[in-house]
Amino acid sequence: MSEEKVSLRERVKLPPAAALVDAYYRPAIAYGTKYMFGEEMRIHLAHGLMLARQGIVSGEDIAKTLRTVLDLRAAGPEALDIDYQQEDLYSYNERFIVSALGPDVGGRLHTARSRNDLNITSWRMALRRRLVQLSETLNALREICLRLAREHAGTIMPGYTHTQHAQPISLGYYLLAYADMLERDAERLAGALDRCDRCPLGAGALTTTAFPIDRDHTAELLGFPRLMEVAYDAVSSRDDAHEAVSAMAIMMTGVSRLATDLQEWNTLEYGFIELSDAFSSVSSIMPQKKNPQGLEYIKTAAAYVTGSMGTVLACSKNTHFADVNDGVTGLNAATMDAVERSTHALAVAAGVVDTLSVHPEAMLRSAAIGFGTATELADVIVRETGLSFRKAHNIVGRVVREALESGRIAPEMTASDIDTASRALFGQPCVISDQAVERALDPRGNVEARAVRGGPSTSEVNRMASERLARLEADRAKIAAVVNxxxxxDARIETEVAALLAQCSAHVKQLDGAVRE
Known part of the structure; x- marks a missing residue:
């Protein structure tokens, strides 16, 4: 059989149309070559070993085939001579093998297998590896946030709601809160990884096969801990991609919110932080400019990932529950784009946060003058006078308004202001000491007073950060177990392939010796 005749397209007479090649096959083969080539080589080796082990194909034929697969793996996809007369990466892999060995030997590797189960297994393996990498990158950002949370547990700054000063917090408390969101992102990615990490191989086109294959063996060789047992489900479902990209979109939404805060705090008007030069860009015309390039990249990446989620879900929406290109294959490009952008964005975010220059004085001054201590002042009135909180709230609200109208800042509010407001509002005095007012208006005192579980006090931030660092190490151990x-x-495949090749080589030598005798 000549190379020109090695084709899967005997059912049809014409080659793929040029328009379809440009629109679909060319980009699909490019994506397949980029993401699936290495995984497909692993699958060929594992499937071949299983065929020989089960006696479905002779060990000698499989040995010849696997040698050719190893040659192709070493040569890389450049050896495939892609002419776009075939439909996908597998077609060119098979053409290479059959051209080298002939159809009687090379044509046996695809026994008891379909492109349906082959391709979905390849994509699950490719996504699995990238989810592991993404999880590792996410955990690196978690560690940085938790380390800096402890370092800045006493770096006082305003806490905001609706972009307005709310109550004093610390930068460490802010980063701790963000680390908790990242931890939930890690949990979602771990769930997506767990459900992606199931082997469809052996499902065939949709009903398995009548050949006595061993699906568990190939799953083990490919590093899967379990099967996608129902064959129809294995080739028809893509909730692995739906779940993974949804988790990424949620995660990147959170990362974009961090980037937005940091971008604002990096302005002259705030002056809370300064980005490292390494994550900044310059202007071609304005000499003074130092632009937050890293943060803007993160926000752009988040937009792409959100778009990918819509694409991935829409590809499968209203499609038949079966192996169909739009609902099963068509979402691969958007999935891989999402995971790559997410991984890059998290790496940039980790670098940005790790190299921030923090300006504690600017943060503390803003917290002191911005009336974020008003809640504690109302609480002090309640504790010292017995007034209801609502009355105390009204009194302090009036004092704040009058201070702003007269151009005063928070530390300039006095006990006399409180008494005057109380008499005006309720016709009764409200007597507290100037010292009590001064303590209430101290931002650091506000933070340290909130020492209940989950509060921003230094002791609570340090306690919570330590607990979360321990959980982070447990999460890392789980990812490391998958990597191992x-x-x-991979090592087992190489060992079993080498053993089969050695066994068949020894058998050939024995036969040669017998012939000579």
């Missing part, structure tokens, strides 16, 4: 499992599976 995949490495062990």
């Amino acid at each position: 499992r995949l490495a062990e599976a």
Whole structure:
């Protein structure tokens, strides 16, 4: 069989139309080559080993085939001579193998297998590896946030609601809160990874096969801890991609919110932080400019990932529950784009946060003058006078308004102002000491007073950060276990392939010796 005749397209007479090649096959093969080539080589080796082990194909034929697969793996996809007369990466892999060995030997590797289960297994393996990498990058950002949370547990700054001063917090408390959101992102990614990490191979087109294959063996060789058992589900479902990209979109939404805050705090008007030069860009005309390039990249990446989620879900929406290109294959590009952008964005975010220059004096001054201590002042009135909180709230609200109208800042409010407001509002005095007012208006005192569980006091921030660092290490251990499992599976394939090749080579030598005798 000549190379020109090695084709899967015997059912049709014409080659793919040029318009379809440009629109679909060319980009699909490019994506397949980028993401699936290495995974497909692993699958060929694992499937071939299983065929020989089960006696479905002779060990000698499989040995010849696997040698050719190893040659192709070493040569890389550049050896495939892609002419776009075939439909996908697998077609060119098979053409290479059959051209080298002939159809009687090379044509046996696809026994008991379909492109349906082959391709979905390749994509799950590719997504699995990238979810591991994404999780590792996310955990690096978590660690940085938790480390800086402890370092800045006493760096006082305003806490905001609706972009207005709310109550004093610390930068450490802010980063701790963000680290908790990242921890939930890690949990979602772990769930997505767990459900992606299931092996469809052996499902065939949709009903498995009548050949006595061992699906569990190939799953083990490919590093999967379990099967997608129902074959129809294995080739028809893409909730692995739906879930993964949804988790990424949620995560990137949170990362974009961090970037938005940092971008604002990086302005001259705030002066709370300064980005490292390494994550900044300049202007071609304005000499003074130092632009927050890293933060703007993060926000752009978040927009793309959100768009990818819509694309991935829309590709499958209203499609038949079966192996169909739009609902099963068509979402691969958007999925991989999302995971790559998310990984890059998290790496940039980690670098930005880790190299921030923090200006504690500017933060403390803003917290002191911005009336964020008003809640504590109302609380002090309640504790010292017995007034209801609502009355105390009204009194302090009036004092704040009058201070702003007269151009005063928060530390300039006095006990006399409080008494005057109380008499005007309720016709009764409100007597507290100037010292009590001064303590209430101290931002650091506000933070340290809130020492209940989950509060911003230094002791609570340090306690919570330590607990979360311990949980982070547990999460890292789980990811490391997946990495080790995949490495062990790769090593096992290599060992079993080498053993089969050695066994068949020894058998050939024995036969040669017998012939000579």
